[in-house]
Amino acid sequence: xxxxxxxxxxxKEDTFIATTxxxxxxxxxxxxxxxxxxxxxVCIAALVGWSSYARKQGNLKASSQFAEGLAxxxxxxxxxxxxxxxxxxxxxxxxxxGIYASYFLGKCALETGRYLDAIxxxxxxxxxxxxxxxxxxxAMEGKAIALESSQRYEEAxxxxxxxxxxxxxxQFLEATCLRRSAENYRLCNRTExxxxxxxxxxxxATGTERRDIEIELExxxx
Numbered sequence: 001x002x003x004x005x006x007x008x009x010x011x012k013e014d015t016f017i018a019t020t021x022x023x024x025x026x027x028x029x030x031x032x033x034x035x036x037x038x039x040x041x042v043c044i045a046a047l048v049g050w051s052s053y054a055r056k057q058g059n060l061k062a063s064s065q066f067a068e069g070l071a072x073x074x075x076x077x078x079x080x081x082x083x084x085x086x087x088x089x090x091x092x093x094x095x096x097x098g099i100y101a102s103y104f105l106g107k108c109a110l111e112t113g114r115y116l117d118a119i120x121x122x123x124x125x126x127x128x129x130x131x132x133x134x135x136x137x138x139a140m141e142g143k144a145i146a147l148e149s150s151q152r153y154e155e156a157x158x159x160x161x162x163x164x165x166x167x168x169x170x171q172f173l174e175a176t177c178l179r180r181s182a183e184n185y186r187l188c189n190r191t192e193x194x195x196x197x198x199x200x201x202x203x204x205a206t207g208t209e210r211r212d213i214e215i216e217l218e219x220x221x222x
Contacts, residue, residue, distance in 0.1 A: 062097040
């Protein structure tokens, strides 16, 4: 058949066949590289799948251990609860359960009279509480109680005052925190600070409560 009589369809078919043959030859010449690439893709897919599985298993384990710790804490079995919360904190420290575990370790220590351990545990939780703030106010209050129980009254007064101005879960504790702050300042003879805090409380009080604060201020001022 002469070149002049070759149809457009035949030209397309010839081009397709030629391109296919060239591609096939290229694959054959570079098959080892294609094989390596395929193996790499399979490995990546397997790694992604395993990572997803490991995360799910880790979440399940953290949730299970944390739930067991809570159950022990609620029944007053503080030693078992502490062991479980410690394991959760160490193994899953950056997960929600691991962060919350630090708070409950502080509660366990507070319940058993180990005030320094309680302060350290509450501090660990507060350091990470920006991402998990649910127990922020309770941790601040727990630390203040531990300081007060350790007769570190000025530090407790400072912390109660700080909490009063930085409550995350509502303002209903503000008056209580200010009252506790003033009492701790008075216990360490920081009368001027006690007067200052009571003055803040006075502005928020009404009725008989306001009158009681006014009498207390008169006594402190002499």
